[in-house]
Each structure stands twice: as C-alpha cells, then as structure tokens.
Amino acid sequence: MRAAPTILHLDMDAFFAAAEQASKPSLRGKPVVVGGLGPRGVVATASYEARRFGVHSAMPMGQARRLAPNAAYLVPRFAFYRAISGQVMELLGRLSPLVEPLSLDEAFVDLEAGGLAEDGAGARAVGERLRRDILAATGLTGSVGLAGSKMLAKIASEEAKPDGLVLIEPGTERELLGPRSVRIIPGVGPATGEHLRRAGITTVAEVVEAGEDELVRLLGRSHGAGLYQMALGHDDRPVVAERDAKSVSVEDTFDVDLHDRLRIRLEVERLAERCVARLRGSGHSGRTIVLKVRRYDFSTLTRSETLRGPTDDPVVVREAAGRLLDLVDTTGGVRLLGVGVSGLADYTQEDLFAQAEAQAEAEQAEPVRDESAESAPAEATQPAAAVPEAAPPTATETAERRWSPGHDVRHAVHGAGWVQGSGLGRVTVRFEEPGSEPGRVRTFSVDDPDLVPSDPLPLVPGGATGAAA
Incomplete structure (x- = not known):
C-alpha cells in the first residue's frame, strides 16, 4: 500500500448516454437508454434520468421499455464514443506515463510516476483539475477516485458518482471497508457473495473476522487468500501502461x-x-x-x-x-x-x-x-x-434497417440531424446539432434521395453542461 493517495481512477458518468445527450440538444435532461433495440437487446448505458425509473446496464431492453416507456432508445455509435474517449485518454496521458485504460470510459493513472502528487492535497488538486479539463474539452463529466491502491481508487470513484471526487486517505481503509457489503471487493460476484452469505459472512468486516484459513476452506486457496488480503485493504497491483488486446x-x-x-x-x-x-x-x-x-x-x-x-x-x-x-x-x-x-x-x-x-x-x-x-x-x-425460415426482408424493410434510432443523417435541404425512428416505409428525423437549440422533427420516405447517413458532428465543449448529471 502506498503512503499517499497517488493512484487515480477515472470513470466517465453514464458515458454513452451522456455523449448522446451532449450531441442531441432535445435529449438533455431527458431519460436516454443506449443498447440493442431488438427483442433480445440489452441496455449498454442508461442516463441518470432513466436510472430513476430503475433502468440499469445489462438489463433486457424489453424490461427497460416497460420501466421507462417515454425514454429515448438509441443504438450505440461506437466510432463517436471512441473519438471522445481519445480526447479523455490524451488528457490522462498528460498526467503520467502510466495510464491503464480499462474501457472507453474508464482508466487508472499512476500520479506518482508522473511526479505530480506527493501527498493527498496534491493528488486532490490534480483530480479536480482533470475533471475541469475533461468538461472543457468534451462537455461531459467524469468522477474521480484517489487512493493508495487500485481497488480503493475504484471504490472511491464509484462513491463520487456522479460528477464528483472522493479521496481515501491511506490508513483509513479498514474503517471505510468494514461495514460495506462483501460485494464491494473485486472478484466477489453473485455466486461467491451467496456462498459467503450462507456461511454468515455479508460484510467486509466479517470477512476479516472469519480469517484467511476459513476463507480458503470456503473458496479455495487462491480465491480465499486473495479475498482476505483485499478485505484488509491490501492491493499491490501496479498500474500497467499497456493492456494489449488478446x-x-x-x-x-x-x-x-x-x-x-x-x-x-x-x-x-x-x-x-x-x-x-x-x-x-x-x-x-x-x-x-x-x-x-x-x-x-x-x-x-x-x-x-x-x-x-x-x-x-x-x-x-x-x-x-x-x-x-x-x-x-x-x-x-x-x-x-x-x-x-x-x-x-x-x-x-x-x-x-x-x-x-x-x-x-x-x-x-x-x-x-x-x-x-x-x-x-x-x-x-x-x-x-x-426449414421454418422467415421470408426474406422486403426492400422497404432493408431500407428501414439503414435508419437506426440515434444515428446521424444529413438532408440536402434541412442539414444535419439524427434518426428518431423508422417504420412503414417512413423515417423520422430531428434536425439539430451539438450546441444548437432543440430542433424540428420531419418525416421522409426511407428511400428519399435527399436523405443520407452521415458522420457524427463533434461535441461543442461546455454545450452539454448538466447533461450527464
């Protein structure tokens, strides 16, 4: 464990949904759900407005629609998200040579390696400046956790959500973790959590009280010993700069x-x-x-x-x-x-x-x-x-699949917009751009030659303030 909270964990707030709200003025402050829209689709990200209705990631999309029928349901635009992620990762790279991306919207940073922070006050200043820089560059918010280990930094960023910063001072780990559910420890999923519950272990403090030998008996040598060390707050995993795709x-x-x-x-x-x-x-x-x-x-x-x-x-x-x-x-x-x-x-x-x-x-x-x-x-x-195969799609059905809800389009007369929905040979488009006022909605034939798919427009920094909250 480090003597100073110099490991930073950044987690962008409701990233996919917040990016959609930032790029679509009419959706700011509204419930937005991003994911697969078919009968077997699942939620990738829900905005905080949608989460108030009980919608969360990995939920079946059909269930999400029942909970929040008036939300905007959009398919992901990964190229757009990657472009924003690139801006965020560039800012992280200015802090330290040791940046460990976990996904498009999440990363660890070793501030000690960057020489920017030697104590809690310095680490907090770096974290607050990073949040301001991300907002200025992208218009989106991120939550920051600072601690002496990766496990605790991630726990801290979760506590900071949305749009906040939490610092865990080294030496306070046991006090912080003790009353928490055992599920807060990395590697404890539903199955392990239930196994421990049946043994009367539901909090981190009870894990420590049970002792390493009992945990090894319950979970096996590797898992039991690792869980015990984590419960004590011990996590010496380094920040790894390269996470090569396998x-x-x-x-x-x-x-x-x-x-x-x-x-x-x-x-x-x-x-x-x-x-x-x-x-x-x-x-x-x-x-x-x-x-x-x-x-x-x-x-x-x-x-x-x-x-x-x-x-x-x-x-x-x-x-x-x-x-x-x-x-x-x-x-x-x-x-x-x-x-x-x-x-x-x-x-x-x-x-x-x-x-x-x-x-x-x-x-x-x-x-x-x-x-x-x-x-x-x-x-x-x-x-x-x-062979009970469905009939091949008609030309109209094929055309409608081209117009996915949330994707970008451009019309020869009306300019840039995004697809709200399509069906029965028609496609509905809202014409607006990042930074503009909410735009008007128009409907066209799916084969209208003046309407074509287009690339996403870049976000307007500061234009999405409050969208991800």
Whole structure:
C-alpha cells in the first residue's frame, strides 16, 4: 500500500448516454437508454434520468421499455464514443506515463510516476483539475477516485458518482471497508457473495473476522487468500501502461432464430468482414480464427483454426470462418453468431511473406475442385417445408434497417440531424446539432434521395453542461 493517495481512477458518468445527450440538444435532461433495440437487446448505458425509473446496464431492453416507456432508445455509435474517449485518454496521458485504460470510459493513472502528487492535497488538486479539463474539452463529466491502491481508487470513484471526487486517505481503509457489503471487493460476484452469505459472512468486516484459513476452506486457496488480503485493504497491483488486446471479435444476436443454412453462412461472412475491419483498425493481424455459435437451446459452440501466419486479409478470415461453420450442426436454429481473430501481432513484412507462403503451399497441395459438383450440406438441401425460415426482408424493410434510432443523417435541404425512428416505409428525423437549440422533427420516405447517413458532428465543449448529471 502506498503512503499517499497517488493512484487515480477515472470513470466517465453514464458515458454513452451522456455523449448522446451532449450531441442531441432535445435529449438533455431527458431519460436516454443506449443498447440493442431488438427483442433480445440489452441496455449498454442508461442516463441518470432513466436510472430513476430503475433502468440499469445489462438489463433486457424489453424490461427497460416497460420501466421507462417515454425514454429515448438509441443504438450505440461506437466510432463517436471512441473519438471522445481519445480526447479523455490524451488528457490522462498528460498526467503520467502510466495510464491503464480499462474501457472507453474508464482508466487508472499512476500520479506518482508522473511526479505530480506527493501527498493527498496534491493528488486532490490534480483530480479536480482533470475533471475541469475533461468538461472543457468534451462537455461531459467524469468522477474521480484517489487512493493508495487500485481497488480503493475504484471504490472511491464509484462513491463520487456522479460528477464528483472522493479521496481515501491511506490508513483509513479498514474503517471505510468494514461495514460495506462483501460485494464491494473485486472478484466477489453473485455466486461467491451467496456462498459467503450462507456461511454468515455479508460484510467486509466479517470477512476479516472469519480469517484467511476459513476463507480458503470456503473458496479455495487462491480465491480465499486473495479475498482476505483485499478485505484488509491490501492491493499491490501496479498500474500497467499497456493492456494489449488478446483478440478481436464481433457477434450478432438475431431477433428470430436462423434456420436456413445459406442465410447462416452469409451472416458468418458478413461478421468476418466486420471483424477484419476492426482488426485492421487496431493495427493488428492474427493467426487464429474463431467461430462462435449459440443455438436455439442456448448451448454455445466454438470452433477455431490456426493459420500458418498472421493475416488481416478478409478473404482468408471469411474462408476460414466458413470452414469452421461446416463443422457445426445448426439444426434447430441459431440465435447468435460471432467471428473472432486471436493470436494478435503487429503486422510486419515477415507476416505478409508467411501468409503468402502458406497460401501458395495450400494451392499446390490441393487439386482444383469443381465446387458446383460437390454436395451441399444436408441442411441446405432439405425441402423448403422442412426449414421454418422467415421470408426474406422486403426492400422497404432493408431500407428501414439503414435508419437506426440515434444515428446521424444529413438532408440536402434541412442539414444535419439524427434518426428518431423508422417504420412503414417512413423515417423520422430531428434536425439539430451539438450546441444548437432543440430542433424540428420531419418525416421522409426511407428511400428519399435527399436523405443520407452521415458522420457524427463533434461535441461543442461546455454545450452539454448538466447533461450527464
């Protein structure tokens, strides 16, 4: 444990929802829910206004709609959030060379490594200045926790929410943690918490009272010993500047189970393309292709194939994913598909040569096949009556999917706006921009040639004051 509270934890307040409120003047101060909007969608983030109705992250979207029927429900705009996150992380990087991002909206900072704080007063001043700088740069608010360890700094930032700062002075850990629920300790989830409750342990103080030997007996050597140290306030984990991604993946959950084998294959190919786009965006290549299939009965299968060399070639990834799909029985229906690439590496010229060599060897080893003469998988050759697949989407349905609630558009006459909703061949747009007054709403045909998707407009610093509170 450090003698001074020089580990800082920043957590942006209701980040996705606050970013949407900041960019959409008509939503400021209103309940906003961001997440998947289909029948199986879940809440990614809810604004504080929506949380008053009981809506929270990871909640099924259908339940959220019942609790807050008048909230604005939007699909995520991750490119927009990443741009804002980049601004925030740049500010953190000015404080210290040791910044450990945990997600787009959360990070640890080692102030001691930056030489900016030697005691509590100095750490508090740095934290308050950081909050002001974030608000000035993005118009959004963040909560800051300061302590002598990562565990306590994170607990402090949670206590500070929303839009606050809490500092835990070293030496006060036991007093602070004692009366708290055991669930406040990292690694204690619902299952472990229930196991401890049955043993009569519900608070951190009771964990300490039980002793390390009893915890080891209840939870096992590693988990029990670790929990005991955390309960004492001991956490010597360092702030790690680099958190290299181990894999890149994308997945989709479908509103209606897929049965048609051809449709499933097309979805896998589409996911492979998206995965490669994300892979290239991260500046990596990868050797292992992974396919994830969740079937109608919620059983989940994964299949993987390791290539001779790293790749970011969409054709290579798509074909590998297709081969993996051939190994999976999709009879009965598929509710989720995912494609990932692991074994990541920075792309180098040697990687390119390795991949080219592997492809050349494969071409020499395999005879040319007449694919049209090969038999199709059994699922694809069944009579139509045996495959209860929904009818393919109409042109109108396809067009409506282009207009996702919350996404940015531009009209040749009315300018920039965002989609409020679409259906029955129509799309409703509110025309407003960050920093403007709430705009007017207009409705168009989904195939109106004057209406096109557009990139998000940057936030206006200071224009969202109070939006995330």
